[in-house]
Amino acid sequence: MKIPKRIQPLVDDGLVDEVTSQLMSGKEASVYIVRCGETIRCAKVYKEASQRSFKKASAYREGRKVRNSRRARAMEKGSGFGREQQEKVWQNAEVDALYKLAEAGVRVPSPYGCFDGVLLMELITDDEGYVAPRLNDVTMSAEQAVEDHDVMMGYIVKMLCVGLIHGDLSEFNVLVDEYGPVIIDLPQAVDASANNNAEWMLTRDVNNIRDYYSQFAPELSKTEYAKEMWALYEKGELTPEIELTGKVQENTVEADLAAIMQEIDAARNEERFRQERLKEAKDGVDESKFNWSEN
Template sequence: MKTPKRIQPLVDDGLVDEVKSQLMSGKEASVYVVRCGDEIRCAKVYKEASQRSFKQAVAYREGRKVRNSRRARAMEKGSGFGREQQEKVWQSAEVDALYKLAAAGVRVPEPYGCFDGVLLMELVTDDDGYVAPRLNDVMMSEEQALEDHQLVISYIVKMLCVGLIHGDLSEFNVLVDAYGPVIIDLPQAVDAAANNNAEWMLTRDVNNMRDYYSQFAPALANTEYAKEMWSLFEKGELTSDTELSGEFVEQDTVADIAAIMQEIDAAREEELARKERLKEAQQGVDESKFNWAE
């Protein structure tokens, strides 16, 4: 097929030898199957901001840090240079997340680098060499659903333990090869500690997986993995090896009225004491003035 304009510079630089076909066109990027020497890989071409239909992008960018202060200020002001830098941050977020998650033991496509808005990475395939299907196209037994769901939950835990939340995880962002689920599409990955939307994004990711796999394994329908793992994460008790039960009991905290009243009384007494100290200090100033005048 004809080489897309955005991929042509990679062909000119010898990074890509041939564009074989278009794999898909999504809300933030188009993906192509390419040949790089003797290997078949995929090239993800990110769309310009004006062409993306990805909703609530601001919510996902919250908490992303930029080391260069000039770039950070420009991005905050929304200048032309700032918008350009924001695009670079958006595009590099996925490759950064891929390297980080692979090191943490999460199955993701192997990245080979991002070049001017084009991400080169591993093409995940099935046993016959064809592109691996998305999870939403896969039928499975109850036993397989339970096994794969547990594996995906372990990946989400590993992601959370290195400070990342996918943010858009669903059966459409998971591929399935001979070894099981592979997590894909990570440009919107959020910082679990710095993003105010982190908890509900994690909950949505986990519950999307629960709802899909429960079609094949109904026992999963009532699990509460999201609440369980977030509670442990907030307390600093979540590790990549934590064994989750899928059960979570809400803590109904009964207000201790006596303790609250004690705090109010203590605060009132402290305020009275503060005023008394100010009064005494002022009297001391007045007396010193009087003595000086004499």
């Protein structure tokens, strides 16, 4: 096929030998299957900001830090240079997350570098060598659903342990090869400790995955892994090896209204009694003075 304009520089530099086909076009990027020597990989071409349809991008960028102070100031001001730098940060976020998560033991495509808005990475295939299907195209037994759901919860825990939340995780951002789930699409990954939206993004990620697998294993719909993960994370007790239960100890003790009202009445009576004693003491002093003068 014709080489896309954005990939041409990689061909010129010998990083890509051939573009064989377009794999998909999404809200933030287009993905192509490419040949690099004897290896088949994929090239993710990020769309320009004006062409992206990803909603609420600012919510995902919150907390991302830039070491270069000049770049940071430009990004805050929203100048042309600042917008250009913001795009680079957005694009590099995915390759940085891929390296970080692979090291943490999360199954993600292996990255081979990001070159001017084009991310070269591993092409995930099935056992027959075809492009691996997305999770939303896969059906499974209840037993397999429970097993893969457990794997995914483990991956999300490992992500959180290195300070990352996917931010847009669902059955559409997970591939399934012969070894199980592989998490993809990470340019919007958020810093769990610096983003004010971190907790609800984690909850949405976890619940999206839970809801999909619960179609095959209904008992999963009652689990509360997001609450459990976040509670442990906030207490500094979350570790990659932790065994989660999917349950959260809720405070189920109902308020005893009668007892509360009794305490309120007792407090009122005590205060009334105290005021009466004060009044009696004051009156008693006055009366003693009056009686003394009479004598």
